[in-house]
Amino acid sequence: MTDSTTQSPSLALAVDLGGTKVEAALVTDQGVVLPGTRHRSPTGPGRTSDELQAAVDEVVTATLATLPADATLIGVGIGSAGPVDEVNGLVSPLNMPVWRDYPLRDRVAQHVPAGVPVTLRMDGLAITLAEHWVGAAQGSDHVMGMIVSTGVGGGLILHGRTVSGPTGNAGHIGHVECGGFDDPCACGGTGCLEAVASGPKTVAWAQRQGFTGTTGEELAAAYAAGDEVAVAAVQRSGRALGQAIAAATSLVDLEVVAIGGGFSHVSPDLFEYARQAVAERAEFPFVTKVRIVPTGLSQDGPLIGAAALVHRADVLR
Amino acid sequence: MTDSTTQSPSLALAVDLGGTKVEAALVTDQGVVLPGTRHRSPTGPGRTSDELQAAVDEVVTATLATLPADATLIGVGIGSAGPVDEVNGLVSPLNMPVWRDYPLRDRVAQHVPAGVPVTLRMDGLAITLAEHWVGAAQGSDHVMGMIVSTGVGGGLILHGRTVSGPTGNAGHIGHVECGGFDDPCACGGTGCLEAVASGPKTVAWAQRQGFTGTTGEELAAAYAAGDEVAVAAVQRSGRALGQAIAAATSLVDLEVVAIGGGFSHVSPDLFEYARQAVAERAEFPFVTKVRIVPTGLSQDGPLIGAAALVHRADVLR
Numbered sequence: 258m259t260d261s262t263t264q265s266p267s268l269a270l271a272v273d274l275g276g277t278k279v280e281a282a283l284v285t286d287q288g289v290v291l292p293g294t295r296h297r298s299p300t301g302p303g304r305t306s307d308e309l310q311a312a313v314d315e316v317v318t319a320t321l322a323t324l325p326a327d328a329t330l331i332g333v334g335i336g337s338a339g340p341v342d343e344v345n346g347l348v349s350p351l352n353m354p355v356w357r358d359y360p361l362r363d364r365v366a367q368h369v370p371a372g373v374p375v376t377l378r379m380d381g382l383a384i385t386l387a388e389h390w391v392g393a394a395q396g397s398d399h400v401m402g403m404i405v406s407t408g409v410g411g412g413l414i415l416h417g418r419t420v421s422g423p424t425g426n427a428g429h430i431g432h433v434e435c436g437g438f439d440d441p442c443a444c445g446g447t448g449c450l451e452a453v454a455s456g457p458k459t460v461a462w463a464q465r466q467g468f469t470g471t472t473g474e475e476l477a478a479a480y481a482a483g484d485e486v487a488v489a490a491v492q493r494s495g496r497a498l499g500q501a502i503a504a505a506t507s508l509v510d511l512e513v514v515a516i517g518g519g520f521s522h523v524s525p526d527l528f529e530y531a532r533q534a535v536a537e538r539a540e541f542p543f544v545t546k547v548r549i550v551p552t553g554l555s556q557d558g559p560l561i562g563a564a565a566l567v568h569r570a571d572v573l574r
Numbered sequence: 575m576t577d578s579t580t581q582s583p584s585l586a587l588a589v590d591l592g593g594t595k596v597e598a599a600l601v602t603d604q605g606v607v608l609p610g611t612r613h614r615s616p617t618g619p620g621r622t623s624d625e626l627q628a629a630v631d632e633v634v635t636a637t638l639a640t641l642p643a644d645a646t647l648i649g650v651g652i653g654s655a656g657p658v659d660e661v662n663g664l665v666s667p668l669n670m671p672v673w674r675d676y677p678l679r680d681r682v683a684q685h686v687p688a689g690v691p692v693t694l695r696m697d698g699l700a701i702t703l704a705e706h707w708v709g710a711a712q713g714s715d716h717v718m719g720m721i722v723s724t725g726v727g728g729g730l731i732l733h734g735r736t737v738s739g740p741t742g743n744a745g746h747i748g749h750v751e752c753g754g755f756d757d758p759c760a761c762g763g764t765g766c767l768e769a770v771a772s773g774p775k776t777v778a779w780a781q782r783q784g785f786t787g788t789t790g791e792e793l794a795a796a797y798a799a800g801d802e803v804a805v806a807a808v809q810r811s812g813r814a815l816g817q818a819i820a821a822a823t824s825l826v827d828l829e830v831v832a833i834g835g836g837f838s839h840v841s842p843d844l845f846e847y848a849r850q851a852v853a854e855r856a857e858f859p860f861v862t863k864v865r866i867v868p869t870g871l872s873q874d875g876p877l878i879g880a881a882a883l884v885h886r887a888d889v890l891r
């Protein structure tokens with residue numbers, strides 16, 4: 258009897274650069290984060306470029322130091338907040354204004370031996386890959402992954418292959434608009450999903466109707482208690498989610514949409530309101546067929562997704 | 575010296591089923607409609623299923639009768655108004671209510687020898703293939719084709735391959751919503767592009783502001799003459815076009831959008847208003863980069879596109 262974990266396991270170094278933290282870990286070819294290998298460091302808009310760089314170096318170095326002696330590092334996958342320049346490996350995260358066209362791929366590559374492939378994609382695409390690989394979207398070839406949190410992002414797998422576009426920025430579902438919504442968006446658009454249904458935007462709308470809380474958690478508690486304004490706020494954001502999903506399904510004929518991120522947990526009813534908005538597209542069975550489900554991977558999704566850029570390279574395009 | 579047209583030319587039978595007519599023609603492997611092979615017959619909501627079937631049989635039979643003795647029929651391509659069921663070759667055109675899940679592919683296949691492949695796709699996808707092959711989108715791998723006419727439809731080529739989705743209905747850009755627009759759509763949506771910017775909907779909006787004309791041609795003439803309401807109507811529809819294109823580009827990272835169809839000729843300014851709406855997405859260079867251009871193929875596009883389902887089968891997925 259053999260144990261595959263004792264046979265020079267193939268590991269990926271996964272790096273996830275987000276708006277509040279950067280994380281790294283080693284991930285197996287079964288999509289499991291190897292215990293004891295995960296490291297994180299804060300990021301955010303207040304940090305200098307040198308501090309962000311040091312944070313990335315720190316988590317990558319610490320994680321690489323945990324590489325088992327008998328393991329093989331077969332590649333590095335990096336998921337980053339967007340926009341990105343996939344061809345050149347550059348990142349310009351909206352809420353890290355000191356980084357514009359920052360060469361994150363090459364920076365991380367300096368830590369690993371020459372010849373180890375390093376792949377960078379948007380974090381929304383990485384999460385979608387994770388859900389397709391070992392999460393809620395297994396078995397479907399037409400998938401959108403979504404994160405509803407401080408922003409709203411996503412990624413696409415169509416006909417069984419990732420769609421990232423010529424620049425790597427496909428999947429920006431947060432900037433698909435919702436008819437009938439006038440909310441101005443920081444991108445310049447009107448009624449963009451992110452401007453309506455992100456956690457902070459939902460809370461801000463509720464506050465304008467008299468809600469006195471300040472966080473998504475407080476809004477969730479008020480919703481659970483039946484507070485009228487909180488219910489209206491969650492309904493409104495759920496409806497916008499459904500409208501944007503219907504639009505995306507009209508355009509790319511999706512089978513399943515897997516939604517995660519902190520604010521997606523405000524209430525299970527958020528999903529129900531989204532589904533109701535989709536159901537109204539009664540003329541189009543190909544739209545109403547889309548399934549809207551919670552992600553299957555919780556907090557591990559982004560790192561498993563970054564690792565999927567290595568372990569599931571056959572799905573990439 | 576040899577003339578390739580004398581060497582058993584490879585021809586495709588192209589069939590285009592639309593809301594007002596069905597057409598058929600023979601198309602060469604260079605994307606040229608063979609003179610003298612084109613036939614058409616009216617369709618429309620007033621016809622019975624038998625009449626529609628007879629119209630299809632008639633144009634297919636008449637066109638096949640023109641097949642040169644030295645030519646080889648290498649396949650049949652059918653572009654149809656949507657929705658469709660691509661897997662089973664069924665069509666359910668919205669404005670031919672007597673045809674729901676009608677087996678158009680098999681009906682046409684009865685006219686050609688067994689073994690000749692017959693491929694059916696949405697007409698919007700066929701037009702996109704034509705523009706990618708010999709039209710305005712040559713050289714790009716990230717394309718949306720659009721038709722702005724009595725409805726608004728389209729198709730997608732991403733990463734150099736068609737995207738039709740699991741059912742064949744990807745490309746319904748007419749049912750992507752426009753933020754800030756309340757116009758109700760027949761599909762059940764709010765502010766869908768088709769509900770705002772189709773020819774009839776644009777004319778209807780102008781009429782509600784006092785325009786006394788009834789056709790797109792009259793609106794075009796009034797616009798050219800500087801009529802205030804006509805200008806506002808074309809601006810409004812151009813802006814909606816730009817918003818939907820910005821949303822689509824956010825989602826799938828397009829390089830070029832080629833727009834044709836009768837109402838796209840209302841004024842060249844329609845394109846300018848669309849471009850202005852896209853330019854407002856200043857935070858996203860990957861959105862503002864998208865080029866919006868007129869289609870290159872005018873009236874031949876649908877048939878060339880149907881033929882591309884045969885001649886460019888390598889681009890299909």
